[in-house]
Amino acid sequence: MLAALALAACAACNTASPDKTAKIPAFDTTSIDKSISPCEDFDGFANANWKKANPIPGTDSRWGAFNILDKENKEVRLKGIILEIAKRTGLSKGSEEQQIADYYTAFLDTTTIEKRGLEPLKPYLDKINGVTTLEDWAKVCGELQQIGVSTWAGFGVEADARNSKMNAVYGGQDGLSLGERSYYERTDSSTENVRKEFQGHVDKMFSMAGFTDANPGATILAFETALAKLQLTNVELRDPVKTYNKIAFSELSTLAPAFDWKAFADEQDVKTDTLILQNKNYISKGGQLLKATPIETLKTYTRFQLLSRFAGYLPKQFDDEDFRFFGTVMTGRKAQRPRVERAIRSTDGMLGMPLGKLFAKQYFPESSKEKVSQMIENVRAVYGERIDKLTWMSDSTKKMAHKKLQAFTYKIGYPDKWKDYSSIDVEKDKLFESVVSAALFRHKEAIKKIGKEVDKSEWLMTPQTVNAYYNPLNNEVVFPAGILQPPFFNPDADDAINYGGIIAVIGHEFTHGFDDQGSQFDAEGNLKNWWTDQDRQNFDTLARKYITYFSGLEAMPGFSINGALTIGENIADLGGLTLAYYALKKSLEGKEEPALIDGYNWKQRFFLGWAQVWHANITEAGLRNQIQTDPHSPARYRINGPLPHMAEFAEAWSCGEGSKMVLPAASRVVIW
Structure with missing residues (x-):
């Protein structure tokens, strides 16, 4: 697929509605x-x-x-469309115009966002806090998967690669905050600095949230590093034959018996007799890792995944810190976009x-x-x-x-x-x-x-x-x-x-x-x-x-x-x-x-x-x-x-x- 690079002052960008009569140069030779x-x-x-x-x-x-x-x-273009809709009144509940106008308004309502604090996360945090066993954790992970919170493995649905007319369930590796295995393995100074910054980022997010987990940054980095070592590299993931492993759903319990796959799937309403795994060895070794990991570590890890997933919709201090690490440290961006521009892009995303x-x-x-x-x-x-x-x-x-x-x-x-x-x-x-x-x-x-x-x-x-x-x-x-x-x-x-x-x-x-x-x-x-x-x-x-x-x-x-x-x-x-x-x-x-x-x-x-x-x-x-x-x-x-x-x-x-x-x-x- 072609890259949409950065998924932007700019001499080529307009700040008003484009003039449809103006001719655009084929190639600017001053370049x-x-x-x-x-x-x-x-x-x-x-x-x-x-x-x-x-x-x-x-x-x-x-x-x-x-x-x-x-x-x-x-x-x-989208901004013009959204602002025109946002001016309207009496929009019917459930209409696309109502959804667009109210989502845009909600994103800009920073007063309400600050006032609510972490209260919207409380039902999910309570469930994480209530976890006492690995079986409990699997159930909570299943619920969180529905709203886009990552854990060690996940399900997806798309056409069966060997029967492309029918949809099938896929199971794959997941759960790395840094996105790719090499970030946990490279020993050059820049990558080591990313890991150091990540640890500090987690500690700061937990401190601001009032979480009392001991050494959360070090704990999560150590767990994700262990997880990363078991995963296929992004090069290995390119092989469609190697990553096509169709099994009976019941075999998951044989590969990783300590993890309650039924509870994990039931919470997501996933019902299937078979699924296609990226990597059977990862599920097996990953299950062993989970069994050997203290339950408090898994809860710490899950709190961060929840907090990180929704940081951009939480009070400014969480939003800013999330941007500092993932925007500045990871990719070199120096500043957040203005809130209005972010509201446009977020509305587009939703x-x-x-x-x-x-x-x-x-x-x-x-x-x-x-x-x-x-x-x-x-x-x-x-x-x-x-x-x-x-x-x-x-x-x-x-x-x-x-x-x-x-x-x-x-x-x-x-x-x-x-x-x-x-x-x-x-x-x-x-x-x-x-x-x-x-x-x-x-x-x-x-x-x-x-x-x-x-x-x-x-x-x-x-x-x-x-x-x-x-x-x-x-x-x-x-x-x-x-x-x-x-x-x-x-x-x-x-x-x-x-x-x-x-x-x-x-x-x-x-x-x-x-x-x-x-x-x-x-x-x-x-x-x-x-x-x-x-x-x-x-x-x-x-x-x-x-x-x-x-x-x-x-x-x-x-x-x-x-x-x-x-x-x-x-x-x-x-x-x-x-x-x-x-x-x-x-x-x-x-x-x-x-x-x-x-x-x-x-x-x-x-x-x-x-x-x-x-x-x-x-x-x-x-x-x-x-x-x-x-x-x-x-x-x-x-x-x-x-x-x-x-x-x-x-x-x-x-x-x-x-x-x-x-x-x-x-x-x-x-x-x-």
């Missing part, structure tokens, strides 16, 4: 630094001046094209689809769907031609690849049908309860899917999201309205810029169907091998070569890119660029050579379009966090990384052998 050779550092050449003119706002850890458009969508319906109606005309559909079909046609020309794949596997490619479906802009959200109970003076009601709604929606046929019309992103995705279980690509705007798609731009932008994005998502993970799913979305053994070996050899290449790129001292973690996105970038380039070339067949624009030919402008989509600045802490946790390479390496493998780039910019942006032919990787 270019001609003192840098495009053949030595293309990101530097195309974006150095942009980076100087666009420092990272204190409220963000990353700042680039995604963030700028996201800020426009949320802080201008009621994204009702808002999305209004956003799409106002900002995404039906005509745009047809334009994007044509783009998708152009990419599909070029992908088929690329498959036919592959030298490393046999005819029998090519036939199956074509079958999968033709089976691709797509969604554009917004859903064709909208869910009923009226059961979410939003009250303007009860922010916490409104958040809980929205969480319970999402939980119940998931529970209703268990054992039922998959609804392939469902969207996993809201229309206003600046992102796109490929879903291997549906074999579909999805492009929300939010990303179908400049600089990704600019109706005022020349074709070369748009092909380097939105067409490369479309190609990226298509290629996910054939990356290291997607290539293991067939045309119907099932985890099923459709390759000959030799062809699979050829693909894996190319992928390993690309992993080695990216792993050799040091993003900052002591932190190299994790080629194995980012391989799916890196393959998709290379594939997307290649498909877009040849789609553009095909569109020009039989036509006159396009005239130079701003002194650059169409081939050069294609790559400038790519560089414009990914230009970005990032904080040091944000970069460290991304390298350890994100399957996407940092923006600079999404620009520069694939280009040395493309002879088309070297030709466009007349780069000779020995240039940094050119690899010897034998070292290049061409997969799709």
Whole structure:
């Protein structure tokens, strides 16, 4: 999936309603630094001046094209929609307008939030305090899971990877406050400082809350470290075969008998005879860890998970401390956004689809769907031609690849049908309860899917999201309205810029169907091998070569890119660029050579379009966090990384052998 980086003062952001008559430049040539050779550092050449003119706002850890458009969508467009609704009176209870208006009001009502203190948490804290056995703890964890509070393991519902038409229950590892195992294992000074800061953060949160647990920071860090050592790494989690382990639900009690799985599931209303585990060994060893852990430690851990989950909806001291650690220490953000901006974003987070319906109606005309559909079909046609020309794949596997490619479906802009959200109970003076009601709604929606046929019309992103995705279980690509705007798609731009932008994005998502993970799913979305053994070996050899290449790129001292973690996105970038380039070339067949624009030919402008989509600045802490946790390479390496493998780039910019942006032919990787 494409990254919505930072999930934003900005020369490209508006502070008023956008002028629909104003033309947006295709590519701002003032971004270019001609003192840098495009053949030595293309990101530097195309974006150095942009980076100087666009420092990272204190409220963000990353700042680039995604963030700028996201800020426009949320802080201008959605803000206008929400403020207009908030002015209305007499809104019917349960209507989407009432929910939006009252949630926004509740988030801004800091007087009531301060007055209530931790009182909203009391029913849950009382239950944690009442735990005396591991069986009690399992029951409380089950109740807390419904409202999004993490514990050592969790359930989820999605299509069965080996029977993609039906929904199944999945069981996975969970419960790490720092998000990823490497944060508990690395011994470099920056990561050790994160652990030290985390310990102090927990201690401060407990002190402010009046909790009397002894040494809570050290206690929780020690427990989570022990838990982390048992978990699969984020690289291991990429293997869909290794993480598909279907078992009888009753087997959980054999794997981890000390944990009351029935109580845990009953509290969540999870009823199933089977489930699919990520890692049976984790459940077994984790169960042993729980049995050996003092119950008071588990209660301390659970208090923090509850407090951390809802810190942003509690009095200012908790909100501020939560931001200090997770915002500043973890990602380098210097300041919280103003409360009004946060209210807009929080309303979007809770009621994204009702808002999305209004956003799409106002900002995404039906005509745009047809334009994007044509783009998708152009990419599909070029992908088929690329498959036919592959030298490393046999005819029998090519036939199956074509079958999968033709089976691709797509969604554009917004859903064709909208869910009923009226059961979410939003009250303007009860922010916490409104958040809980929205969480319970999402939980119940998931529970209703268990054992039922998959609804392939469902969207996993809201229309206003600046992102796109490929879903291997549906074999579909999805492009929300939010990303179908400049600089990704600019109706005022020349074709070369748009092909380097939105067409490369479309190609990226298509290629996910054939990356290291997607290539293991067939045309119907099932985890099923459709390759000959030799062809699979050829693909894996190319992928390993690309992993080695990216792993050799040091993003900052002591932190190299994790080629194995980012391989799916890196393959998709290379594939997307290649498909877009040849789609553009095909569109020009039989036509006159396009005239130079701003002194650059169409081939050069294609790559400038790519560089414009990914230009970005990032904080040091944000970069460290991304390298350890994100399957996407940092923006600079999404620009520069694939280009040395493309002879088309070297030709466009007349780069000779020995240039940094050119690899010897034998070292290049061409997969799709």
